[in-house]
Amino acid sequence: MHVVGVLAVDGVVGFDLTTVCQVFASAWSPGEESPYEVRVCSAEDALVTAVGTGSFRLSAPFTLADLADADTIVVPGLRDHRQPPAPEALDLLTTAAARGARIASICTGAFLLAAAGLLDGARATTHWDAAARLAETYPRVQVDPSVLFIDNGQVLTSAGVCAGIDLCLHLIRRDHGAALAAHAARRIVMPPYRDGGQAQFIEYERPGGSLQPTMDWMRDNLHRDLALDEIAERARVSVRTLNRRFRAQTGTTPLRWLVLARVHRAQELLETTDLPVEVIADHVGFGSAAVLRRHFGERVGSSPIAYRTEFRRKQLR
Missing domain, CATH: 1.10.10.60 (Homeodomain-like)
Structure with a gap:
């Protein structure tokens, strides 16, 4: 069973967080169980303020310790990507990367990956509206604001909001092939792939x-x-x-x-x-x-x- 851990820090974008849960939960073929276990993880006993179309609070069922054996860790976007990153989140990401875990970000979650040094010298993307700030804040990152997602092997980044769905489907496709990714896409009523990039949305x-x-x-x-x-x-x-x-x-x-x-x-x-x-x-x-x-x-x-x-x-x- 492939464990997908979702990092829920305070200020997480609710849509980005739930996207991961929904897409991976949809990755199963008739008569078979899903090959994924999804864990939403936050600091122990913490209530996380999540922001999507409105505000709400959630209590994650798993703690950061439950990410220790995660095969993939996904970092959703943050409402305010200018906020100082939580030290425990950075430690978790660097430790996970060192042991070989796959790490992906959705939208402005790329700021956490960059702060952890995981994007140094690498090509990365984020929401087009935050791309200039990512490049300015972390000059060692090669920011490309035109694409929906970038796969660097162990570390992946995606553009804003719905591009997180594209990224998750890509991960399923990479793990288990195009057929299972297509099954998941049909269940969430989403094209199995979208060609082009986010440049089409800037104007x-x-x-x-x-x-x-x-x-x-x-x-x-x-x-x-x-x-x-x-x-x-x-x-x-x-x-x-x-x-x-x-x-x-x-x-x-x-x-x-x-x-x-x-x-x-x-x-x-x-x-x-x-x-x-x-x-x-x-x-x-x-x-x-x-x-x-x-x-x-x-x-x-x-x-x-x-x-x-x-x-x-x-x-x-």
Whole structure:
């Protein structure tokens, strides 16, 4: 059982905290138990003031001592990231990192990771509105405010609020594959992945209607050769308007989004079937194994065969 510890310090953002609980609790397949145990931990006998859309107080069922054996520790955002970090929280994070625990932050939780020295010399992100302050306060951190999350292996950071969901789904995908992450995403009524970054949210642009139905249709038709003209016709807009709205709503172009959707579908088929790579390439619309291998390698960092072998090796542990 993989233990996920959620660090609840005073001033924690309630949505960020509960996001971790909900997403990991949704990571189970029919007829199987969840591979995760989630612990919300705070200082012993402490009542934590959590701030989301309003204020409330909570009593965490676990203490900081219960993070000693956590495989993953998640640090939610803080209402006031300028407040001095609690020494016990910094000690906990540095000790956990030294023993090899995976550590992730949501939103302004990155300030705690930076204060603990876990982001020194590394690329990291946070909420776009706090990115400049993070860079100014911790100049050794390479702050990138344009992305939804950054995975540095042992240490991960995400952008604000809903990007925490993207991060948690990514962790599930990393641990147990795309199929289980997709199951969790469906249960929380969330796309299994969102291409693009948070730059799309910095300046508000009226999107002119949601493209979600069009993207759902694209996912259902990955096996076909989808051209921009046909996608635009499905969305009932011009190609120019399609490109503009797609970038506004996803941060990327329709064709780049389509490639990533095909790669993710290929991951699911590699995990859940014994289909040859050539057949999978045809099913997901790449047309040939060579094209699949190229796009798969660029986005996953390994070949389809190596990915399948590593996934099955993990399942046997």
